[in-house]
Amino acid sequence: MARRLAGIFALLLLATATAQDQIPRLAVSYAVDASAPESGKIRVAMTIRNNVQDEVKVAIPAWAPGAYRIVKYGRSVWNVEASGRDGNKLEVMSIDDQTWRVKAGGIDRLTIRYELSVDKSRMDKDHLFIAGPDTYLYIVDRKDVPCSVGFTLPEGWRVGTGLDADGPVYKARDYDTFIDCPTELGKFELLSFEADGATFDIVIHAKGPLDGEKIVDMCRRIVVTQNRMFGGPPPFKRYVFLYHFKDQTGGRGLEHLNSTDISMPYAAMKFDPLLAASVTSHEYFHLWNVKRIRPAELGPFDYSGIVRSKALWMCEGVTSYYGDRTLAHCGIWKEQQYLDHLAGEIETLQNNPDRKVTSVEKASQNVWDRKDYPRVDYYNKGELLGLLIDLKVRTATGGSKTFDDVVRRLYEQYVVGP
Ligand SMILES: [Zn+2]
Missing domain, CATH: 1.10.390.10 (Neutral Protease Domain 2)
Incomplete structure (x- = not known):
């Protein structure tokens, strides 16, 4: 009897696996057009594949992990439109200041287009900084789906991000991870070093020249010392320090799973790059404490x-x-x-x-x-x-x-x- 039951369970499991395999997985890809940075606007197209729902609700976060305040990113979102595979328009209804409902009618592929007004502190003729929560809509109740993004950029701009690159496309396994990888787009300086089996990229968007060697040495010392405390290689293959050194007053930083974004006044960094050491060390330690050891x-x-x-x-x-x-x-x-x-x-x-x-x-x-x-x-x-x-x-x-x-x-x- 036990053997027979085991056989039936095995058949049931096989049937379930086959049924799941036959349903293509919901996936989201974004196309960000930042080709006119001086306009103060970027355009985003969010394409949802393998949809089966009659109505699709999408939303933009009200806050960003690590910054515990309501920001209402929805205020920067304009002209939300949706269309099907052949370009036919789909009805879009605004539900509240961060959520929209798209009448998809069960079509498998739809694209939601919107414009974002971007503050001068994040975008100018030289660069665009995408934090993540400020830019990308998500499917309500389906943050588990894999996400990817491609960029249309001015000539000579590069992409600096902790997202996994697959040619010109940058990917993450789910929305939480996706928006936890901020992205610097522009003509930045890129420095790198290897430590404990991982690559550490340092992306610097600065107002002028800086002592890059000193910044690399600072980051390396911090990385090696903290990795040693946890007694093994860090939980990633690549980590990115995204630095902005411009005219801001005071410093700030935000932690992410395999990156950090840090801003410091350029004048201070020109005077002594080690003035970024405290915030850099704090943000790097966060990769364990709060990004992985965290309250539920x-x-x-x-x-x-x-x-x-x-x-x-x-x-x-x-x-x-x-x-x-x-x-x-x-x-x-x-x-x-x-x-x-x-x-x-x-x-x-x-x-x-x-x-x-x-x-x-x-x-x-x-x-x-x-x-x-x-x-x-x-x-x-x-x-x-x-x-x-x-x-x-x-x-x-x-x-x-x-x-x-x-x-x-x-x-x-x-x-x-x-
Ligand atoms: Zn912190």
């Missing part, structure tokens, strides 16, 4: 609205702890410089009276609101909590273990996916 609510992502987490102090503050400690370990900062930095963080926290009424968990949850309530900076206090946890583990184990062991354990035990 931070992936797969819900882009439709606010996603609160109590744990941003761990995601951001502890990342800052390791980011800056890396700089001391790899010699970019002198020991005294690191101690002065920690002293500054302690002083900032102790001088903040709100620390007595707002916890870091509350601060993590409230970051979306950006209201004028008692504020605690979870970067600041989270970094110091990282330090205190590390000291506690070291003293409790007589120096035989550190917080690094805890973080490694989290990575080895709880990380799912690439």
